[in-house]
Amino acid sequence: MHTALLPLLKSTFGFSDFRGVQDQVLDRVMGKQNTLAVMPTGAGKSLCYQLPAIANEGTVVVISPLIALMHDQLRSAEAVGIRAATLTSADDNRAETIARLKAGELDLFYAAPERASQSHFRELLEQTNISMFAIDEAHCVSEWGHDFRPDYRLLRPLLDHFADVPRLALTATADHHTREDILVQLGIEHNGLIIAGFDRPNIRYNISPRKGLTGQIKDLIDRIPGSGIIYAPTRNATEKLADQIAKTGRSARAYHAGLHSEIRQKNQADFVASEDMVMVATIAFGMGIDKPDVRFVAHAGLPKSIEAYYQETGRAGRDGDPAEAHLFWGAEDFARARQRLSEVDEKRMDSERTRLAAMGGLVEAAGCRRAILLRHFGEEPPKQCGNCDNCLHAPATRNVTELARKFLSAVYRTGQSFGVTHLEAVLTGRQDEKIRARGHDKLSVFDIVSDEDAALIKPVSRSLLLRDALRNNEYGGLMFGPEARAILKGDEEVAIVEPPKRERRSRRGGGASPNPVGDPLFDALRAKRMELSKELGVPPYVIFHDSVLRDMTGFKPRSLSALGELPGIGAAKLEKHGESFLQVIREVTERQQESV
Template identity: 85%
Template sequence: MTEALLPLLKSTFGYSSFRGMQEQVMDRVMAKQNVLAVMPTGSGKSLCYQLPAIANKGTTIVISPLIALMHDQLRSAEAVGIRAATLTSADDNRAETIDRLKAGELDLLYAAPERASQSHFRELLEQTDISLFAIDEAHCVSEWGHDFRPDYRLLRPLLDHFGSVPRLALTATADAHTRDDILVQLGIEQDGLILAGFDRPNIRYSMSPRSGLARQVGDLVDRIPGPGIVYAQTRAATEKMASQIAATGRSARAYHAGLPPEVRQQNQHDFVASEDMVMVATIAFGMGIDKPDVRFVAHAGLPKSIEAYYQETGRAGRDGDPAEAHMFWGAEDFARARQRLGEIDETRLESERTRLAALGGLVETPGCRRAILLRHFGENPPEQCGNCDNCLNAPETRNVTELARKFLSAVYRTGQSFGVTHLEAVLTGRQDEKVRSRGHDQLSVFDIVGEEEAALIKPVSRSLLLRDALRNTDHGGLMFGPEARKILKGEQEIAIVEPPKRMSRKRRGSSASPNPFGDPLFEALRKKRMELAKELGVPPYVIFHDSVLRDMTGLKPDSLSALSELPGVGAAKLEKHGDAFLAVIREVTEAA
């Protein structure tokens, strides 16, 4: 059935074939069947409703959670010639949009769940021809999802009122429990689930214990060109880190809920329009961003869950080009997360404990990070992926059970109230005033750790905190957690990844970017793209993705016909921008 859509796919979007599970999803949509499509970010979910929207008579209604996301999707849809509009509180053309909808002049209409669940919206839709309901970010419908939005659970009456109109739910992030909940809440049959998998092979996953966070983030930013996102734990941390990055000469902005709305909006606008900016943000930033050329996502602390981590890192590399996801974690992150468990409703406590344990397994594993991620979502991946830090540089592990018992003994004998630095001084026999004044130089644990083991004390303390064998006191000391006695009794062994040697700093641009930075033609094409983007008030990627500019650089098309053969060059973009880019190619080629 979808074969009939291929000419439209080529003329509108510039592609000759479907990717991944797009064809299976659209087969059901075109047959007017309900679908829940779980597809990884960057796999072309939006095409699954955009193409049927222009192929079918009537309007596709897209339910989307954020105004910024709707406006971003609107720009991209209009750029390829789709008749689209948004109906939000931020639009001053609502009357015009309603008139266009009633007149059948819209292929796509974007609306928020808060509006879509109201009776007046249903009455409006009764006055027009609806071809499809597309529920984007569908994991928001589930209380078990990491971005729960109560208004999503109010959509079912609207969908059932238009029972003959097919419904397409789309998400990149949903474990088995969440998938089942989405199906029930949106009235989609079990056989309507299409699971495309969760793997993002172009993203390289890496994780490091925090050790001088400003330097670690600085090295990452310095090494990787292109736009990036750094997730910080607090509002103050976002502003401090953005200032530190900006001081190096790299464009950087902060984003958090405490900034004035106009500042947040401007910072987001500038980031989306940039080709090199770093956004340092709390998790308030992200779902509304559909920027395809983000080259890295860094976490300066522990995310809420594996689901949240997958969703947040999924904002990197949506264009399919190589990207990096790096987490800098600390044992104190796990300690704080366990404290927050005490505030959680009893009905969710066990599932949240399981999620925290899953995060612990992800950061502590000496094995493949991607394999752990994919197993969490119910997949059966290979043992090695070849594109995470552990697969690329297999870490050595060391059995540190004896050192862990020594450390726990020191915690106990010093009264379960001192921090790592003091305990390290006691264990290594350091004669400082604090140790002597408390008589800790007279304890049996004084000076029982040799020089070789001393470097492992901090990693061991992190591992014990992560395993809940240690917990932080209110004053920053360490006390026993519930797992401590098993280790002291010899009932549980402890192994850690050998701390990595400090690497020499790599200079910017050494990451494996496919872009031919420095090539005169590629740089001239980027300059033209930016000029056109500013003239039209859209982000550069709306004009053309980097992959299209790379193809222009390598193939040097010399006519509109040749240009139209490049993937990603549809009829509307060819007509709008083709001559301008051909002129650049001719000028640079003739000057060479």
Template identity: 65%
Template sequence: MTRDPLDILHETFGFRSFRGVQDQVVGRVLDGRNTLAVMPTGAGKSLCYQLPSLALDGTCLVVSPLIALMHDQLRAAEAVGIRAATLTSVDENREETIARFRAGELDLLYVAPERASNESFRNLLRQSKLALFAIDEAHCVSEWGHDFRPDYRLLRPLLDSFPEVPRLALTATADAHTQADILDQLGIPRDGLIVAGFDRPNIRYAITPRENTNAQVAEFIAAQQGPGIVYAQTRAGVEKLAERLGGAGRPVLPYHAGLDPAVRRRNQAAFVASEDMVIVATVAFGMGIDKPDVRFVVHAGLPKSIEGYYQETGRAGRDGDPAVAQLFWGADDFARARQRIGEVEAARQPGERARLTALGALVETAGCRRRILLRHFGEDAPETCGNCDNCLSPPSAIDASVTAQKFLSAVFRTGMMYGTGYIEGILLGQSSERSLMNGHESLSVFGIVEGDEVALVKPVARALLLRDALRTNAHGGLEFGPEARPILKGEKTLSLVLPPKRERRRRSKAGGEPNPIGDPLFEALRAKRRELAQEAQVPPYVIFHDSVLRDMAAARPRSIGELGRISGVGARKLEAYGSAFLDVIREAA
């Protein structure tokens, strides 16, 4: 090591100090110690290996799970003057990259785990000096993680082949069990674990029962500004929702594995470059995106786990500016999830059931959403956060046990053969040809619900399915689950969360400190950024984040020296873009 890390931080990245635990992680790496860093998305994980790649002699090898993610990170690294390259199946300059590596002309080399575990690649690595192994998205190595990738299991022999090269594993989503597994799988000592915390205070969490998915998502998006991601659960759902949202006056594109690869790449590139596009996608979309200015993430259905929810919502607000995570869920989501759990191998079922129970607690709570999230990852949290729907507009909770008993009785007395809608009709005394033919209008439960209790029937049905008191059979009929009898017998109560009355919101910022939209100088700086980004064929955020433009608009620097003192303006970007932005500021004076 020949250069001071703080000098590199300032000169290359434009920052005067480290954030959070970055200094601890970088310090361990520069000391040659193996490390696992668990840092929330947006906390600056990539800097923890980018900076050492400049400080240490040799090439830092970065193992990353997706080609799109590597290419995004490559653009960002090159923009600040780091000598970087990718070695992937789609790169046409592979021979040139290999020659640069052998000549010691690369600070960073990005590869996929499949290549990293290849013996011929291992031989290539012996032909030049290695400074560091960085394993990004390290939770993929753990079978306990939510995104297990078998190829990550093959990395240990490669790492052990170069015992003198330190290893740095990085992830944003790993509970205590997964952390321990990552340490074991990658040969990192227990004292090499650094956990920065999981809180993303700039994200506002909101969770709403699903009624009309398309209409609810469309209304939500109409109230938001900036680019966003909408996650649908199926390819057909992606297509349908993208078509519905496309008529809302803003660009909307679909993304899923069934699309032609060229279309998929084109849609992804358009989203990455856009400042206002909505992309509707399956959860396969996102890990490969290093886009910091996503202002909202919408789940149009239940995610697979809290870990998945945390990672997917974490794709919003990576730049630290306010963002919103909105989830719409239905009881049928939980019914389908339980059916899927029954199809997996027996050894995995307890863990999957625990994950589903944790999701149920998250969507059903009347308390702070963030507190439940953080406690799931083993982190203590205050009772309220002030930036989730329940903290901002506290709901009320009522004891709906009697209504639940009536609903369960109706399911039992009709033979556990009918769906939710039919049972609701029986309870409300709605006569139909079917109920007459079945003789169900003579049952004691027919018309047993009336008055104010009518409004509780649908949410009670949803809560019973969520809590596994009811299940749906293969024909869509309701039948008892293991939690039914305790509720029927009065041994367990059913508390129902009633959200506050919803007010229709106009188009607004995500909350907190917004970008100064409408400020002529800020808009002029954004326009210049778009122009420069098009010329360089990179996304606008690679030039500068919104926060940097915001500081420019506020400080109005008059010289290159003054501009260079703004956080996020490193030497390379100052040289490449400084004059152009100063001209915009002078014209606005």
């Protein structure tokens, strides 16, 4: 059935065939069957309801969690000629939108779950022809999902009231438990589940211990051109990092819930419109961003779960071009996370502990990072991916079981109440007043670690915290965790990854982008795109993705028909922008020929 949609796919979006499981999802949707599609970011989820919206009579109602996301999707839909509108508190044309909806003049109609779950919204939909419900970011419906939104759980009565209208739920991030919950909460049969897989092969995963975070971030942004997102753990940290980045000459903004809404909106709009800005943000930022050309996502602190990490890093490289994800972490992140567990509802305690342990396994791993991520979501990946730090540069490991036992002994002998610094002083035989006053220079663990092993004490303590062999007490000292006994008894070995030697990298060398920056034609096409984006008030990528500009640079089409053959150029964009870009190609090509 989906093959009948191919001409419409080409004329609207400029593509000749479907990607991944899009055809499977469209077969069910066009057959009016309820469906949950789990598809990685960048796999074309929105096309699975946009195409039926123009192929079928009636309006597709899209439930979306954030105003910014709706407005971003609205711009992209209108750019390819789809009739779309949003009904949000930020819109001043609500009466016009309602009139268009009732008159059947909308293909797509976006609303938030808070509005969609109200009775007056249902009454509004009764007055029009609804062809489908699309529930975006569907993991928000599940208490097991990392972005749980209670209002999503109120959607089921609306969906059941329109029982004959098919429903399509979409998410990029849902483990087995979350998927099962979504099916139940939204009333979708189990045979309606389609999983595309979770791999994002264009993203390179890197994970490093924090060692001078500011310098590490500067090295990262120096190496990778293009837009980037840095997630920081606190509001204050976002502003400090943004200021430090701005001092290097790179455009940067901060984003957090404490900023005035107008400043947040301005910073977000500037980021979306930019081709090289760095946004430093709390996790309040991101889900509402449909920006495809983000070249890197960095974490300055620990994400709350592998699901959150996967979704946040998934905001990089949605256009399919190479991108990087870099996580900078510290053992104190895990200590704080364990302390927060005491505030968690008891029925969620075990699952939250499991999530934290999974994050520990990811950052501590000596093997393939991607394989760990994919196994977490139930896949069976190859042992190596060839595109993560551990696969590209296999880390050296060292067996430190004996040193770990010495450290645990020191924790026990000093009363399970001191931090790493004091324990290190005891183990290495440092003579100072605090140690003598407490009699710790008389303990059997005093001065039992050689100078050679002293440098490994902190990494070992970090590893023991990650393994839950150690925990922080309420005063910040170290005490035994449940895994300590097995290590002390010799039943379990401890190995750590030796930190790699720092490599010098050339500035802007090997950045995560295949763009031919420096090519006169490519740069001229980019300049034209930026000019049009400012003129029309839309982000550059809404006009054309970088991949389209690369094709223009390589193929140098000289006619509208030839230009229209390039992937990603549908009829509406060809008519609106084609001649402008052809003119650039002609002018640059003629200049180059004259100079030969």
